[in-house]
Each structure stands twice: as C-alpha cells, then as structure tokens.
Amino acid sequence: MPSIVSVKDVRKVYDSGHEALSGVDLEIQEGEVLALLGPNGAGKTTLISTICGITTKTNGTITVGGHDTVTDFRAARNLIGLVPQEINLEPFEQVINTVRFSRGLFGKRSNAAYVDEVLKTLSLDDKATAQIKELSGGMKRRVLIAKALSHEPRVLFLDEPTAGVDVELRKDMWETVAQLKAQGVTIILTTHYIEEAEAIADRIAVINKGKILLVEEKAKLMARMGQKELRIELAEPLQALPAGFEDVDLSLSDDGGTLIYTYDTAGERTGITSLLTDLQKAGIVLKDLQTRQSSLEDIFVGLVHKEDEA
C-alpha cells in the first residue's frame, strides 16, 4: 500500500544554525494512527511544521497523498489538518466564526451543517457563539481541533493534543481519534504520555535529536522489546537472596517480602517452572504471584537513554 505521507531524507537547519531534523525518513500509511514519541526538543513539532508548510526544509522531499509539499503545495495541503502544540487563537473571535474561517481558508465552500456537526462531535455546540477568551484551556484546544477538521482533512496532525488536559477530556480526545480513524482519517499525534500512545496508536515512531530511532507496530514493539516481571510475594520475608539463585535474573525487594523475576516473553522458555520448583526445593513458601508487562515507557526510556549515551 502506498504511503499517504512520505518523508524522505528531510533535514532542517534553523537560521540559528541548529539542526532540528537530521535526515528523517518516515512513511505513514493511509488510515493508521501513528504516535510520534520523543523528549522535549527532539524535533517532533519541527517535523510536523515541515510537512504542513509552516517551516521550510533544508533538504529532502515530502509528499502527501502523492503530491509534493513544495511544488504541488495546494493539493498536498488540501489533505492536511493541523492542530498545533501552542493554543493560537484570536481571543475576541467567536468560536463558530474562526471555524468557518478555517474552512474558507482551505478553499471549501461554506457548509453550516458540517461545521455544526464538527462542533457537536467536540462538544462545542453550546459554545458556538462564545468568544474564544471565555473558554477554558481544554475547550480552546477543542476549538483548534474543530478548525483543523473544518475542511475535512484526510490526514490530521495532532501536536500534543492532550497536554494540560484533564483525564476525562483526554479520554474524550481518544474517543474522537478513534471516531476519525473509523472514518478513514490518517492521524499523526505527538505526545509525552506513553499510555496515550499505548491506548490509541497503531504504530509508534520514536524520534530523538532530529533522528527517527524506530518505527514499529505497537503490538510488535511491545512483544519484541517487552519484558515481563514475575513478582513473587513471600509468606516470610527474606534477609538476602537465597543461595543457588545467583545465575537467574532474580532480585529481592527492599523489604525482603517479594522476589522479582524478569524474563523475556519472546524467549523459547521463560524459566518460570524451574524457578518455582527450585524455590520450593529451597523451602521458600509463596503467598502470591503477579506478572507485569513492561510498558512502552520502559522501552522508550531505554531507547532514548541508549541514544544519549552513544
């Protein structure tokens, strides 16, 4: 399947001389939700701005829907909706007017029914005639989303859509993303909340210092790099790790009440059976067992950390 967004060897050097993107390659599939993760200053916003035409690239090529974003910018940008990271809105405008303006700016004929529908989806219908300055921060962010959706984009960029948004609204936002995905909209979002990427993304890309470190299907990524922890609660706390277990990946919690065994889910054998047998032989009585899948966060931190050391 051809990609809907194709970024090839894109480099961006700002006027200040700072290289914010150093050779980014990224293929985004039609209809997917791609989460772009990376620490502050990694280049996420720069990458999105470059695709959307807000900043110029130093070199490389970008196509959206097969249209070059420079030579055929109208066709490319017609497909794109952008929700910027910063809340940039005119304080004295009415919600409905700024949304209509966005639609017109993208060359779409006015369509009151569609605009009303967008406002409704984002629970902004009762705020349609309110001035932007009267809205709360979370509502303002929804106005930005409404503006981006006003012209019926095929590709939607969400730059930290849930920064500073409460739990309930975040769940709403995830809901909205799911709905849009169901309508076939391709979504690229950046976030610092790993659980967000876990919850809604199909694929995950990690960027650091202007380079894409990895792009992987979420499930595969977690399976490939995921490690599991088996936590064994003991009936009697131990002073130290029992003898004869030095060779296995076993550690004792600080209070001595829990043994923690780490294993690879992708491995041939997990070693759980033999561990439990050996513990029984050593006369250790178990109270409870728990397993925990290591989160994307662990993977992410591991990756970025490794990169920073290199």
Add this chain to the structure above:
Amino acid sequence: MNLTAVGAIYRFEMARFFRTLMQSFLSPVMSTALYFVVFGSAIGSRIQEVEGVSYGAFIVPGLIMLSVMTQSISNASFGIYFPKFIGTIYELLSAPVNFIEIVIGYVGAAATKSLFIGLVILGTSFLFVDITIAHPLAMLAFLVLTCLSFALLGFIIGIWAGNFEQLQLVPLMVVTPLVFLGGSFYSISMLPPFWQTVTLFNPVVYLISGFRWSFFGTADVAIGVSLFAIGFFTTLCLAVIWWIFKTGWRIRT
C-alpha cells in the same frame, strides 16, 4: 487562485472592523473635526483664500489624505502583524494559499476600511465647509489608489516588524512627517523657493496635489506628474511584495 480563501480572509478582517465600528470611525472623525476647528476656523479666519478656495475647504483633501494614508498603513500592518504576534499565522502558512492570495485578502480589507473612513471624513467635512468636487471620478480613483498603495506599504511593514515598536516606527518616523510636510495644510507655493524645491522630493506632495486637483481643478504640480507618482509608488510596493513572495523573506522560518 484560491478565491474562496481570499474571500475568507477578507470577510474575517472586515468582520473585525465592523465589530469595532465605533472605534474605527470615531477616532478619524474626531481628529478631523479637531483639525477643522483648529486649522479651518482658528487659523483659517486669518487666511483669506488659497488658490481661490476658502482655507477651510482647501484643507479638506489634505485631511482626507492624511487619515487615509495613516489608516491604510496601520490597518494593513496590524492586520498581518497580529496573526504573527498571537501565533494564528500558522494557519495561513499551512493553508493551500500562496502569498499573493494572502496579500489580496489582507490588503484588500485594509484598503476597504480606510476607503470607508476617507468617505466618512469627506461626509463630515460637508458639515463644516462648503465644497464642490470638480472631478468626482478622478477623486475616487485617487482615493482608491492611495488606500491600496498605502495598505501595501503597511502590509510590508507588518511583515517586516518583529515587535510592536517596529510596527509603530515607520509610520511615526517616516510617514507622518512626509504627510504633514506634503502640503496637507498649505499650498507649496506658500513656501520660500528653497523649501519648495526640497518639498518636491516628498512623494506625498504629488498625491495630495493630485487629489486636491480632483476637488478644485488647481494643483501644485501637474496632474500627469501626480498620476505618475501614485502609479510609481504602487508599482514599487508591488515589486517589494513580489520579492517577498519569491524569497519567502520573514514569512517562514
């Protein structure tokens, strides 16, 4: 050409103008009324006639020009600077519009606003003095061209300005002196010969003179020269805009 987008920008800008209609009109009308009282009545009572016209009537074209020029510049420069300042420019930059369409939308709206203001001042002046307009069509053409060219200049200033001080700088330091010294309130022939020569380097002189000609049929400089001057000034602004368009100067990082 994305005409829908041009229309959207134009309407959005005009909506801002109509929302603050009172302020938009009040200050130019107010200051014009003041000029009439101070210059027209107080000083005018000592000056009999200038070039066969009562002094009160003589200053009307200059007053309109003064307002229209400053309003065009401030409307257009603010119009494009404001989105830069509050960050909504991201939308213009990511929309399927080119720079020329953005210019038409913003400059068109700014010029329309100042045209309105110019006409309102003209209407106001009928209350104070007795004037007839010798060449109404030429008068309108001069007015429209001045609104457009100064709105273009304002747009360039708005693109160039990096902060509010710079936004005020050019209008305050360059345009206001040129307009005041451009014969708004006097005929150049009233100046000593040396200053008459100096004045001829002031482009605004040609605009005001031409505009005044359309009212009274008399002018400081030949009407052809005035037409050439306004045409030249408009072309110059368009050339700069074209250059910005080609180089992307100060628009995209």
